Amino acid sequence: MKEFTYTIADPLGMHARPAGLLARTAMGWPDTAITVEKAGDVAKATQLLRLMSMGIRRGDEIRVRAEGPQEEAAIAAMEAFFREHL
Amino acid sequence: MRRVRGTGGAPGVALGRFRWQAAQTQHRNSAAQSPQQELSDFARAQQQVAQELQGLADACRREGRGEAAALLEVHALLLADEDFVAAVHAGIAAGADAAQAVQAAGEAMAAQLAALEDDYLQARAGDVRDVAGRLLDALAGRTADAVPEEPFILVAEDLLPSACIRLRDAPLLGIALQGGSPLGHTAILARGMGIPAVFGLGEAIGPDCDGQEALLDGGQGELLLDPDDAARAAFRAQQESAGNLAALRGLPDETRDGRRLDILCSIAAPQDCRAVLENDGRGVGLLRSEMFFLTCGTPPEEEQQLRAYGEVVRQMAGRRVVIRLMDMGADKQAALLPLPPEENPALGLRGVRLCLAQPQMLHTQLRAICRASAEGPVALLLPMVTSPEEVRACRDRLQEVQVELRREGFAFDAQMEVGVMIETPAAVLIAPELAQAADFFSIGTNDLAQYILACDRQAPSGRQMDAHHPAVFRAMRMAAEAAHGAGIRVGVCGEMGTDAALLPFLLEIGVDEVTVPPSAVLPLRGALREMDAKRACNP
Numbered sequence: 001m002k003e004f005t006y007t008i009a010d011p012l013g014m015h016a017r018p019a020g021l022l023a024r025t026a027m028g029w030p031d032t033a034i035t036v037e038k039a040g041d042v043a044k045a046t047q048l049l050r051l052m053s054m055g056i057r058r059g060d061e062i063r064v065r066a067e068g069p070q071e072e073a074a075i076a077a078m079e080a081f082f083r084e085h086l
Numbered sequence: 087m088r089r090v091r092g093t094g095g096a097p098g099v100a101l102g103r104f105r106w107q108a109a110q111t112q113h114r115n116s117a118a119q120s121p122q123q124e125l126s127d128f129a130r131a132q133q134q135v136a137q138e139l140q141g142l143a144d145a146c147r148r149e150g151r152g153e154a155a156a157l158l159e160v161h162a163l164l165l166a167d168e169d170f171v172a173a174v175h176a177g178i179a180a181g182a183d184a185a186q187a188v189q190a191a192g193e194a195m196a197a198q199l200a201a202l203e204d205d206y207l208q209a210r211a212g213d214v215r216d217v218a219g220r221l222l223d224a225l226a227g228r229t230a231d232a233v234p235e236e237p238f239i240l241v242a243e244d245l246l247p248s249a250c251i252r253l254r255d256a257p258l259l260g261i262a263l264q265g266g267s268p269l270g271h272t273a274i275l276a277r278g279m280g281i282p283a284v285f286g287l288g289e290a291i292g293p294d295c296d297g298q299e300a301l302l303d304g305g306q307g308e309l310l311l312d313p314d315d316a317a318r319a320a321f322r323a324q325q326e327s328a329g330n331l332a333a334l335r336g337l338p339d340e341t342r343d344g345r346r347l348d349i350l351c352s353i354a355a356p357q358d359c360r361a362v363l364e365n366d367g368r369g370v371g372l373l374r375s376e377m378f379f380l381t382c383g384t385p386p387e388e389e390q391q392l393r394a395y396g397e398v399v400r401q402m403a404g405r406r407v408v409i410r411l412m413d414m415g416a417d418k419q420a421a422l423l424p425l426p427p428e429e430n431p432a433l434g435l436r437g438v439r440l441c442l443a444q445p446q447m448l449h450t451q452l453r454a455i456c457r458a459s460a461e462g463p464v465a466l467l468l469p470m471v472t473s474p475e476e477v478r479a480c481r482d483r484l485q486e487v488q489v490e491l492r493r494e495g496f497a498f499d500a501q502m503e504v505g506v507m508i509e510t511p512a513a514v515l516i517a518p519e520l521a522q523a524a525d526f527f528s529i530g531t532n533d534l535a536q537y538i539l540a541c542d543r544q545a546p547s548g549r550q551m552d553a554h555h556p557a558v559f560r561a562m563r564m565a566a567e568a569a570h571g572a573g574i575r576v577g578v579c580g581e582m583g584t585d586a587a588l589l590p591f592l593l594e595i596g597v598d599e600v601t602v603p604p605s606a607v608l609p610l611r612g613a614l615r616e617m618d619a620k621r622a623c624n625p
Contacts, residue, residue, distance in 0.1 A: 009390050016210050016271075020160040048160075049167045049195050052210055055202045059384065083389050 002075035003065040010086045014056035018085040023048040025081050032068030087314045090290040094307035095273045098282030100260030101321050105238040106296040121178050128184040131224035153278055154251050157271055164217045185225045192218025209269040216246040239302055241291055247271035260302040264288055331608040335366040339611055345619035348599035349607050356394050359401035361604035369405035371601030372579050376412040385447055391454035399462040406463045409455050411441050413469035437470020442479055452487040460497035467505045472512040477523040509533035514561040517568030527569045529562055531580030566595040586613035593619050
């Protein structure tokens with residue numbers, strides 16, 4: 001299992017567009033379970049509605065985990081995604 | 087004539103006839119078929135809507151409307167969202183028909199979003215309802231409403247974002263809604279389509295308004311029902327002046343006798359670029375980077391800053407972008423930079439002094455600005471300078487950053503200009519020395535007037551501040567002369583730049599460019615183009 005923590009920097013937080021992009025990026029690793037956790041609340045990175053309704057805002061610390069055969073590549077892609085979009 | 091107030095959804099004015107659009111999506115009242123049949127109906131509807139959305143998104147992309155296309159793609163993802171689909175399946179398993187299950191699942195998801203504290207995410211409930219509504223249409227075999235052929239103002243309870251997109255070819259003059267949120271996607275889309283919109287009108291408008299004539303003002307957020315002749319005349323005059331201004335787009339910023347005075351824009355965020363381009367600003371003369379810092383809880387990282395600056399540079403597509411180092415302190419205090427309270431913040435640790443006192447933040451910002459300079463013409467501007475040493479210290483920091491970036495293999499413009507804001511009496515008095523150290527001057531008239539006149543522009547007494555004081559004019563002339571003596575360009579930004587009555591003075595002292603808010607560009611260009619520089623300078 002691989003993981004990292006990240007503090008949301010985007011002024012709008014987890015809004016519709018990055019959440020949609022995140023879900024789509026995560027769908028690229030179908031055999032790897034990718035999750036996003038905020039203060040104990042966990043969602044799969046592919047669950048768009050759940051991601052939006054977690055109310056992730058700027059300054060929130062989230063933890064991203066990847067587990068599965070491609071976890072190394074998946075976590076690297078996720079980390080790059082968060083840095084670029086959130 | 088009746089006046090109704092609401093909230094502005096998208097700016098602009100429109101005069102036309104109302105067409106009421108009734109909410110649809112009352113689902114069929116048939117007995118549920120077998121769960122298997124309902125599940126397959128749902129799957130078919132889902133597939134049909136997915137195809138519609140894809141087709142519409144492709145069309146938007148071809149038309150260069152990326153924002154609308156991205157929204158439709160989010161809708162496609164919502165349509166396939168596993169929690170939404172699971173809720174629909176559960177509803178069908180519990181005996182509901184497909185439409186009931188879609189309606190219930192959509193409402194539950196929308197309610198969940200609407201209950202969030204964040205205004206922006208609350209507004210996303212509209213997107214979920216939109217997708218559910220499309221599914222209900224597909225299940226009921228309904229197609230889109232017929233669109234009136236005559237120009238019309240749409241009146242409705244609410245307008246779904248996708249319905250707004252579908253109206254892109256309709257002769258739609260304006261949008262008036264009982265509900266609606268200025269933060270919703272419908273508002274964003276209307277602004278993108280240039281359609282004036284007023285929201286939150288409540289029961290003041292309804293189905294009985296159909297066919298009535300109205301004047302809609304999106305900027306003011308109000309409607310005039312059955313406008314009288316005076317209101318119509320005012321509308322026509324407003325339209326005509328907007329038309330006259332629009333005709334100035336693409337024309338050079340010069341006087342009748344060919345003296346140039348470039349008109350650039352001041353902005354605070356990448357979102358403002360659209361206004362710069364719409365108003366045909368020559369570029370960004372002042373990107374107030376501190377606005378970006380002020381809204382962040384933690385100092386923005388290099389990548390984040392690069393994303394913002396890079397977006398501005400890309401959108402300006404070759405037009406000049408002047409990025410000012412964060413100008414914090416005084417009236418702009420940031421949570422991320424807790425500064426000890428000062429007796430007199432306007433004379434305290436601010437501007438370039440503060441930047442030099444915060445080496446880590448300065449380093450990060452310089453790296454981001456340099457990397458943005460790889461994407462187009464960028465210049466750096468130093469705020470609140472009082473000595474050539476400050477300029478030299480900043481140049482040293484800049485050079486260190488450039489050496490670092492080169493070692494790391496990042497591209498940047500090694501020739502990036504470094505300009506100095508002239509906004510303190512000290513800077514005016516040593517302008518010749520500063521002109522040796524700087525590549526250009528930018529005279530900030532707001533602060534300059536405040537410091538020269540010793541009159542706080544924030545304080546109530548500041549209302550008495552006379553920016554047209556001879557001391558301010560003389561200071562501007564001294565700065566311009568010093569700049570030209572050293573062969574560098576000089577610009578003016580601040581309130582005084584927007585005042586067309588001051589254009590003769592600016593031309594006379596030889597100002598090369600002015601930086602104004604985007605909305606002031608075209609009126610100022612109009613005034614400039616009617617002027618004769620020779621006559622203005624030698625009355």
